[in-house]
Amino acid sequence: MGHRAPRCRCNRNSLDGSIHRGCSVKSKTNGIENMMDQISRRILWEQPGLQVWEVTIEDDEAVLLDAANSLFDKTDLDRVGSYCSSQARKNFIGTRIALRQVAAQIMAVDPASFTIYRSQCSNCNGRHGRPEFSKPGEPHFSLSHSENGALVAFSESAIGVDIQKMQPLDRFREARKRLHPDERRELDAVAPQSQTAAFAQLWTRKESYLKAIGSGLCRSAAQDYVGYRFLNDPDSWSIHDLAVGDNYRAAVTFARSLKY
Known part of the structure; x- marks a missing residue:
């Protein structure tokens, strides 16, 4: 889990609007190659310092679970186990995998290297605020999914994204x-x-x-x-x-x- 993924050859690893849509940084972690066919993503909207990605998640839950076991930390794996609905479980796994894929592309590191935690709530100081990466210099992000729609957003500062089915x-x-x-x-x-x-x-x-x-x-x-x-x-x-x-x-x- 600690190995570094190969660096993207285009050497674009910042949120300045220059992430190359054709490049990818692939990990050799078990389950990742099959998972790549289950999740597609494209930049929906961007500007300097900010990107919103639209994520499409396919139906093979077994492949998604295999990838989750390879990529996720204990906190996220516990979240996977808490979902009773298969669709909700697939959406959670798919958006978290896409989050790690794109963040790994931005930072040129392995997608399994990120640890996600909850910041303090700005309203009550409880530990249920924004989800954040744990290391300094890693991008801010936000996630949302609703039935078959899913979005992942990245920014150089705090960000929130939401999608709702009408x-x-x-x-x-x-x-x-x-x-x-x-x-x-x-x-x-x-x-x-x-x-x-x-x-x-x-x-x-x-x-x-x-x-x-x-x-x-x-x-x-x-x-x-x-x-x-x-x-x-x-x-x-x-x-x-x-x-x-x-x-x-x-x-x-x-x-x-x-x-x-």
Whole structure:
């Protein structure tokens, strides 16, 4: 597990927008070669210092589990065992593998070399804040998956990403009550036939923002406004809506200092 993977020949290993889409850094760890066929990824959106990758996960759970046993630390393996749903388990494994693959490409190290831990929650100081790599100099990241949709984001500073599959609006009635009052008013002004998509987009902004600040839903979702006006707010965070499949909505939140 301690060996270094071969360095990418293009010698691009930073988050300055220059990761070469054709290069790959492959580990010789058992299970990795077969796993490569189970997970595909592409850059969905990027700018200097930030990348969002869209991940597609295939159905061979046995291959994914083999790769997880080769790559994951005890904490992540315990998480794998906690999922009762096969789809949720595959999504968790697939996004974590993609996270390690791309991070290994950025840092030119073996994908098994990363240790992931939870930072302190910015709201209550509990150990359920942002997931982070343990070593200085490793990129910040965020993960999200919803049914067959999955995203992995990397940045030079704190970042949050979220993807949601759209559901009938009545499925979100309870969540809707937790929105900021101005957000509820904005939704009320949307035509009924467009409210499902509008709510899903707003909620992905909300969750990506709460991930970026390090609290998640431990912080009241009604406390912060992330509606339409927020997109041009001059403060420290920027939110960008991401173009994903027709049945999904997604957003990423990042430090405004990275926006060019």
